[in-house]
Amino acid sequence: MPDYSNLSVLIVDPNQGMRASLHNMLTQVNITKVDHAVSSATAIRQLGIKSYDVILCEYDLGGSAENAGQDGQQLLEDLRHHRMISQWAIFIMLTAEGVYSKVVSAAELLPTDYILKPFTVDVLSQRIGRALERRANFLPVYQMIGQGKAREALAACLAAETSQPRYATDYARLRAELLVSLDRHAEAEQVYAAILQSKPLGWAQLGQARCLSHLGRHGEAQALLEALVAANPKFMAAYDLLAQCLRVQGDDEAAKKVLQDAVAISPHMVRRLRHLGDVSLAVGDVTGAEQAYKQVVAKARHSEFRDPADHVNLVRTLVRKGDATAASAVVRDLERSLRSSASTEVCRAYASAMVLELKGDAAGAAAELAKAMNKLSEATGMSSNVKLGLAHSCLVNRLDEQANALFAELTADPNSGVSESQVLAIYEQAERPELVKQHHARLDSAVDTMVRQAAEKSRQGDLRGAVEVLRMALARNPDHTGLWTAATTAMLRQLADVGWDPALFGQCTALLRRIREHNNAHPLLPGLLAQYVAIRKQHGAHIAAAHSAAQPPAGSPPPSPSPSPSPSTA
Incomplete structure (x- = not known):
């Protein structure tokens, strides 16, 4: 033994x-x-x-x-x-x-x-x-x-898929997850697709859909997820990702329906209930949002992962409803039931400000917002959603300096998930047209500066530096169509002059697809596609090797042909 x-x-x-x-x-x-x-x-x-x-x-x-x-x-x-x-x-x-x-x-x-x-x-x-x-x-x-040796781990996984057939699928899955962690979503998608050629595994279908979503191919991801849910109605993670895909495409009503279906099947997952509350509030279903957030607060009460932001969400909903009495009761519950911390104090002050604003006490609301902003730097784990809501309240109460500082912090942080278009939407929601105009001007100036910086680096021969500047610009302004063409041009030049980079090729393919889907008659598109075809010819061996590496290990059923992205599908 x-x-x-x-x-x-x-x-x-x-x-x-x-x-x-x-x-x-x-x-x-x-x-x-x-x-x-x-x-x-x-x-x-x-x-x-x-x-x-x-x-x-x-x-x-x-x-x-x-x-x-x-x-x-x-x-x-x-x-x-x-x-x-x-x-x-x-x-x-x-x-x-x-x-x-x-x-x-x-x-x-x-x-x-x-x-x-x-x-x-x-x-x-x-x-x-x-x-x-x-x-x-x-x-x-x-x-x-x-140890941070992701590339070495990738090579080890690939070798083990052949040398250890018993664990081949597990190593392929780990390789796909590593590729995702390196932002090489196009390659990861191919690995998931190859796994699915051998066996229809739900987690692989979900992984493939997640990669497609990251690549901006939300319609394809949606179709995969709808098929997955139809085949396996208990696959709850598929509902969550499907709702995200629908929201990205602007269909919040459909996203709400998907989450409602998921909650009906599995009513105890707090993160899903939070998402349902967010979507319900976004579509104006205040009653639905109130029900979801009340469940979140109740179910999280015995959790080790309690978040004071749950009370804030419920207060925000009740304020939208106009129920100051119920909102005040939620603030009192927050004060009594959560451990004292900087995060709790930020949420308490923010929630109190919303209630005071509803009651017409503008001075009291401004004072509470000032307390929240003073404690914010000490708080940990505050979500971007709470920070954006806090910034909105600051704008409504004419605390513009505090709101702008918060926006600057969020858009500068690549992990916040906050884009300039979201900031613009909040200025508009706060009914501050003068700030909308100023923000447009700042945004255009910042984008122009970054494009010129990239152009200068390119002229100096620093092609990687040029691409990195434009990647940063895209992270902050993912919907800026002018950046799409500038970044694609820079990426194609790096691939042509510096050498093969699989992650960069995947990003370039995704950008070309977005340009084509947005405007198939874009005047720069034919030239970009011609360069793309040349890159594919130049690096054909690398593309073929990557495609071969994505295939199932020896002994698995042979997959049907699946060509790499071509100009017509880019």
């Missing part, structure tokens, strides 16, 4: 008898470092203190107030989302056969293994051993990733 004496295990199960039985089984295989958790909240608290080699988690965690309806799959997703367990953590789900058949095909994030109940100590030992063997197999790649 293998030596498991050094392993530490966390058992997550609300049933005392089952915890005792599992503990006894572990003792029989010489595992003595065992802790218990009676709920998802208890597990999260313990994992915040120490790490474990193995987590044995019951799927059905019960419907107690503390668990708030959360199951083992949702706990796993929370732990991954908040990075509380590593990629190589062993998470084994204990479940009944009927539940397994429903869950395994509908989960994006899979546990290391499932053990179907009832089971024996020999089965438990065997599965733990198999999980340890798998972890040892993947650990060198995980270590490369942890």
Whole structure:
């Protein structure tokens, strides 16, 4: 029998008898470092203190107030989302056969293994051993990733897909995820497509759709996701991404319907309820937004991941409704029920400002907004959504300097997800036409400056520098059509003169597609497409090698032909 004496295990199960039985089984295989958790909240608290080699988690965690309806799959997703367990953590789900058949095909994030109940100590030992063997197999790649050696990890995954056929699909998935982390979405999409040629796996369909969405091909992503949901109505992550794709395309009503369908199937995921509240508010469904945000506040009450912004969202909705009494009650609940912190104080002051504004107390609202802005620099984890709302309130209350400083911070941060077009929309919502005009002027001037900087770098032979400047400009102004052509021109020149860059080629392809879809008669399009064709000929060997690397490993069913993007599809 293998030596498991050094392993530490966390058992997550609300049933005392089952915890005792599992503990006894572990003792029989010489595992003595065992802790218990009676709920998802208890597990999260313990994992915040120490790490474990193995987590044995019951799927059905019960419907107690503390668990708030959360199951083992949702706990796993929370732990991954908040990075509380590593990629190589062993998470084994204990479940009944009927539940397994429903869950395994509908989960994006899979546990290391499932053990179907009832089971024996020999089965438990065997599965733990198999999980340890798998972890040892993947650990060198995980270590490369942890050391920031993503490119080396990519090469290792590619080699292992052939040398270790047992884990070929797992290595292909990891390679696709690495490509995504490097912003090489076009290559990642090809890897997912190749996996799907071998087997229709839901997570691969979702990954392919996510890549297409990143590449701006939202219509194609939407079609894939609609097919995925139709084939597997329990694949909840597909609903979430489908709603995002619909919103990007301006169809908030359809996005709301998708999220409503998802919540009807799985009513306990707080992040999905938040999204439903956001979409409902965006389409003017104040009643729907109120219902969603009330559920968020109630369900998050027993969560270790409580966010004071949930109260802010509910207050914003009640203020929109004109219900100052209910909004004031929510502010009081925020003050009583959340731990004191800079983030809590920002949210409390912002929520109070909205209530005071509704009551006609402009001076009081301005004073509370000043408190919020003073504490904002100390707050951590404040979402861009809250900051944008705070900026809007500042504009309404004529605190223009504070609002503009907040906008500048958000648009300068590439991780904020805030674009100049969103800032412009908030100026318009605040009914500040003079600021809209000023912002247009600033935006045009900033874009012009960056284009001239890129042109100067290009003239000096710094083609990579030119592309990087234009990439930064695009990150802040993704809908600026003039930047599309300038960036595509610079990218094509770098590919022609400096050499092959797969990530750059993918971005260039996506930009060309956007230009064509926006204006098929664009006067610069024929010339850009001609250059693109020349690049494809110049780097044909690299493109063919990348396409070959995306194919399934030897022994898999041969895929149907899938050519690389051509000018007609760019």
